[in-house]
Structure formats: structure tokens, C-alpha cells
Amino acid sequence: MLSKLFESLYNKVIVSIVLNRKSCSVYIEICSKSTVVDSQTKTFETATINQEIIEFVSSYTKESPYSYYSVLDTSVDQGAIPACKKSELSYYKNLDSYEYKCFDEKWVCYTLKNDLYEMKQQYKDFGVDFIFSPISIIYNFFEDKVKSHFALYVLVQDNFVSLSVFENSALMFAQHLDMKTSSDEELSASVIEVNSDLEESIGIDLDDVDVIEEMEDMEDLDDFGDIEDLDSLEEIDEFSESQDIEEEFFEIDEPIVESDDDSVNEDYQRFTLIQKSLGDYYNDKHYSSNFIETIYIADGVGVSSDLKKYLEEEMFLNVYIRRLDIPMEICSLAKGELGL
Amino acid sequence: MKYSYITPRDKSALTQEVQLLLSFFTITILMLFLTYTFLLYKNYSFKHEKQEILIKKEKLKKSFLVMEEEIVYIEKQKLLSENIYTKNIVLKDSISNLFDLIPSRITLTQAKLLKNGLILYGITPNKDIYNFMLQAPLRSIFHKTYSSFYPAQKGWYRFVSTNYINEEKEEKIDE
Numbered sequence: 224m225l226s227k228l229f230e231s232l233y234n235k236v237i238v239s240i241v242l243n244r245k246s247c248s249v250y251i252e253i254c255s256k257s258t259v260v261d262s263q264t265k266t267f268e269t270a271t272i273n274q275e276i277i278e279f280v281s282s283y284t285k286e287s288p289y290s291y292y293s294v295l296d297t298s299v300d301q302g303a304i305p306a307c308k309k310s311e312l313s314y315y316k317n318l319d320s321y322e323y324k325c326f327d328e329k330w331v332c333y334t335l336k337n338d339l340y341e342m343k344q345q346y347k348d349f350g351v352d353f354i355f356s357p358i359s360i361i362y363n364f365f366e367d368k369v370k371s372h373f374a375l376y377v378l379v380q381d382n383f384v385s386l387s388v389f390e391n392s393a394l395m396f397a398q399h400l401d402m403k404t405s406s407d408e409e410l411s412a413s414v415i416e417v418n419s420d421l422e423e424s425i426g427i428d429l430d431d432v433d434v435i436e437e438m439e440d441m442e443d444l445d446d447f448g449d450i451e452d453l454d455s456l457e458e459i460d461e462f463s464e465s466q467d468i469e470e471e472f473f474e475i476d477e478p479i480v481e482s483d484d485d486s487v488n489e490d491y492q493r494f495t496l497i498q499k500s501l502g503d504y505y506n507d508k509h510y511s512s513n514f515i516e517t518i519y520i521a522d523g524v525g526v527s528s529d530l531k532k533y534l535e536e537e538m539f540l541n542v543y544i545r546r547l548d549i550p551m552e553i554c555s556l557a558k559g560e561l562g563l
Numbered sequence: 564m565k566y567s568y569i570t571p572r573d574k575s576a577l578t579q580e581v582q583l584l585l586s587f588f589t590i591t592i593l594m595l596f597l598t599y600t601f602l603l604y605k606n607y608s609f610k611h612e613k614q615e616i617l618i619k620k621e622k623l624k625k626s627f628l629v630m631e632e633e634i635v636y637i638e639k640q641k642l643l644s645e646n647i648y649t650k651n652i653v654l655k656d657s658i659s660n661l662f663d664l665i666p667s668r669i670t671l672t673q674a675k676l677l678k679n680g681l682i683l684y685g686i687t688p689n690k691d692i693y694n695f696m697l698q699a700p701l702r703s704i705f706h707k708t709y710s711s712f713y714p715a716q717k718g719w720y721r722f723v724s725t726n727y728i729n730e731e732k733e734e735k736i737d738e
Contacts, residue, residue, distance in 0.1 A: 226575065226576070229575075229576030230574075230576070232576070233576060288574055288575060288576050288577075288578045288581075289574045289576075290574075291571055291574075293567070296568065322568050324565075324566070324567075324568055326564065326566075327564075332568075334568060339568060339569070350572060351569065352567075352569070352571035352572055353566075353567035353569065353571060354567055354568045354569050355566050355567055355568075356566070356568070359566040360566075362566075363566065556566050556567070557567075559564065559566070560565055560566065560567055560571070561571075
């Protein structure tokens with residue numbers, strides 16, 4: 224009772240910290256009940272928590288004892304599984320050494336317990352109150368879409384790409400991929416492959432679609448000239464044209480980022496990862512591999528138009544990109560946790 | 564919906580500074596309260612003591628009055644005893660003197676000591692012995708002396724000597 228009274232007297236300070244490869248983004252929001260009193264965002268040119276960040280954050284958090292620190296789970300070994308019961312989880316992955324959280328009793332997000340501990344150690348100067356999975360950010364960010372749109376949802380971060388397939392709010396498939404750990408050789412091999420025979424790569428994707436019906440005959444159906452596949456592709460294209468207009472407008476309103484060599488390279492890496500992940504989705508017998516025709520991208524870094532072009536031209540996907548401020552989104556999740 | 568893997572740490576408005584401040588105020592209030600309680604107790608104690616002292620005072624006053632009365636009574640007794648003692652001494656001296664006065668040839672049979680007089684009964688061989696040897700000293704002591712003789716056996720006389728002191732004169736002498 225007394226603590227509630229004190230809590231109502233103080234403002235709540237929510238600090239969101241996202242560590243990237245070369246920078247650290249900090250977003251601070253000061254809330255009085257559900258009203259935002261002040262907000263501040265700052266990017267530091269450092270990949271670790273240094274004194275400058277500590278001082279910046281402390282200048283806000285010292286005002287209130289009710290300060291909450293939220294971070295994004297950036298560990299490599301994490302993901303999500305389309306099951307919630309313990310008996311079903313083992314079918315997908317052994318989660319003994321993982322911390323996991325169930326959503327809607329339909330799917331779970333998991334991460335390695337050791338990684339959680341390491342993250343707590345990494346932020347020991349502040350202490351951590353909330354750790355969010357990128358998949359849960361996707362779910363929250365595309366909440367309006369996941370309820371009705373069966374699509375691939377992607378969160379693009381500085382050095383990670385998180386993918387998930389949702390259908391009627393239920394997760395079908397998810398992967399969290401690290402751009403750093405993806406070997407350069409593999410990537411360059413992919414580049415050569417795609418550039419040398421673009422049509423062939425498209426053919427492979429279309430074959431993957433066919434897997435839905437006959438997984439075992441996948442090799443036999445690896446034929447670009449299959450008329451049935453082309454017919455089905457046309458139908459899908461027609462269907463994709465009937466996407467809601469709102470999304471199209473949204474897409475048009477998105478600012479087009481000027482592409483330079485670095486961003487093109489990174490975007491191609493991302494494209495490759497998405498392509499690989501989709502291949503995993505279609506090929507992995509653990510998941511029901513329905514054909515994906517739409518991809519929603521939550522852009523947390525400012526991808527160039529090339530990524531969209533790659534996805535549209537090479538994978539025939541309807542691509543919708545939404546700009547996402549990851550620290551701000553984490554903050555909104557933290558506010559949700561606090562009931563603000 | 565809860566998305567976080569971990570639950571937030573417990574937050575408390577009681578930061579170290581607030582705790583220090585609260586401790587300070589708590590100690591101060593506690594000290595004030597204790598002082599107040601102590602003063603209340605002392606006040607009660609003083610009142611109680613005052614009441615007891617007042618009762619004691621009343622008792623002492625009463626006792627003092629009783630003692631004064633006793634002192635007066637004792638002083639009176641003392642005066643009386645001194646008076647009696649003096650009178651006894653005087654009487655003793657008087658009797659001693661009386662017996663000294665009696666010559667060996669006269670025998671007293673009875674002596675009555677009165678407040679302001681002396682009555683002697685006795686036997687004398689003759690009137691002259693009595694008149695010269697007893698009456699003369701008696702007359703020097705008493706203001707009035709009366710003697711009566713009655714013949715006894717072998718020519719002796721029984722006598723009754725009544726002697727009085729004039730009180731008014733005596734008082735004047737005392738003064």
C-alpha cells in the first residue's frame with residue numbers, strides 16, 4: 224500500500240539500451256502514470272557500456288528510484304518454437320539449458336540461460352529489468368498484421384536478422400541469425416550463385432513451394448520448366464495484388480534510403496539470410512511449410528531499397544517495410560510490462 | 564502481455580538517501596517521544612510525590628499540634644513536679660528543722676503540718692521548758708502561735724501548739 228503510494232509520487236524512468244556493432248543507442252522515457260513527461264534519445268560511438276553512457280543515463284535515473292532498464296536479447300543462440308507444452312517442446316528443441324517464455328499458450332521464445340547471465344553481467348553497471356526477444360518485438364510491432372496476415376515477419380538489426388512466420392497470431396517458424404557468424408565464404412558463394420543464375424535460384428524457391436504438397440519428391444520436382452509451378456506462381460501473384468491498399472500506401476510513404484557499397488553488401492547479406500531461412504522453413508519437416516508470399520520487414524537500421532528489390536525480384540515476395548526505432552519499441556514493451 | 568524473459572527487480576522509494584533521512588527523523592522522533600514519555604512519567608511521579616508530601620505535611624502538622632499540647636502538658640507537669648519537689652524539700656527542711664527545734668526533754672506525740680500552719684501534740688515536763696525551749700523558736704518562725712496545756716501523769720503536761728503563718732505577709736515576702 225505504502226509502496227504504491229510512493230510509486231504514484233515518483234515518475235518512472237524507462238531506459239532502453241541497444242548495443243550495436245559500433246554504436247550504442249540509448250532511449251530514455253520519463254513517464255508519469257501513462258503520460259510521457261520527457262523523452263531523450265542518444266547514440267554513442269561505442270560498442271560497450273562506458274562511463275559516458277553511465278553518466279548520461281544516471282542524469283535521468285537519479286531523479287527517480289523507479290528506473291527500469293530494458294535491453295534487447297542479442298545473443299546468438301535464441302529463437303522461438305511453435306509449441307508451448309513441455310511435451311511438445313522437445314519435438315523441436317531440447318530447452319533444458321534455455322530460458323523460455325510462453326505466449327498465448329501457442330508458442331515460446333527461448334534463449335540460453337548462460338546468455339541471459341552474460342547480459343546481466345554486461346549491464347551490471349545499471350542492472351537489467353527487462354530482456355526482450357527480437358521475436359517478441361516482431362510480434363508486438365506487427366501486432367495488427369500477425370492476427371490476420373500469414374506472412375514472414377523480419378526484424379532487421381545492425382548485426383542480426385530475426386525472422387518469424389505468423390499465422391493467426393500463432394508462430395509457425397522463427398529464426399534468429401547473426402550476420403557476423405555467417406561465414407564470408409558462404410556468402411560470397413551465394414553471391415556468385417545468385418548472380419550467375421538468377422532464374423535458377425527463383426526456380427529453387429518455387430520448388431520449395433511445391434514441398435508443401437510432396438516433401439519427399441522434392442528432388443524430382445526440381446525443374447524450372449514445370450508448368451504447374453508457373454501456374455501456381457501466377458495465381459499467387461494475382462492474389463498478392465489484392466493486398467490491402469493501406470499497406471501499399473504505407474510502403475510508398477517509407478523513405479528510400481540511398482544505397483552505398485557497404486549498405487548494399489549488408490543488405491545482400493540480409494537477403495541471403497532471409498533466403499536461407501526461408502529455405503530452412505520449407506525444408507524442415509518440423510514445420511508446416513505453407514507458401515509465403517508476403518514479407519513484412521521491421522527496419523531497425525535503415526535498409527536500402529536494394530533489399531526490397533532483391534526480395535521482390537528474386538523471391539517474388541510482396542515486401543512491406545516499416546521503419547522501427549528499436550530502443551523506442553523496447554521502451555514501449557517495457558511500458559506494457561509495467562502496465563503504463 | 565508480458566514479453567520479458569526476466570521480471571523487473573523490486574523497486575523501492577527508500578533509496579539510501581531517503582533511508583538515511585528517514586532513520587534520522589525516526590531517531591529524532593523516537594528521542595522526542597522518549598523524552599516526552601520520560602517527562603510525563605516524571606511529572607506524574609512529581610505529582611504523586613507532591614501528594615504524598617502534602618499528606619505527610621498534614622500529618623506532621625497534626626503531630627506538631629499534638630506534640631505542642633504534650634509539651635505544654637509536660638511543661639506543666641514539670642512545673643508541678645518542680646513545685647512539689649521544692650515543696651517537698653521545703654517540707655523536708657521544715658520537718659528537719661522542726662525536729663531540730665524540739666528539745667530532747669519534750670516528747671512529740673503527734674505533728675500536723677498544715678498549709679499555713681503546724682499543730683504539735685506532745686508531753687513536756689513543765690510549761691517553762693516548753694515556753695523557753697520550744698515556743699520561743701516557733702514564734703520566730705510563725706506569725707501566730709497558740710498553746711494549750713493539759714495536765715498529765717507525774718506533773719507532766721500534755722500540750723497542743725497551734726502555729727500559723729500569715730499568708731499575705733508570706734506572699735509579699737515571696738514577691
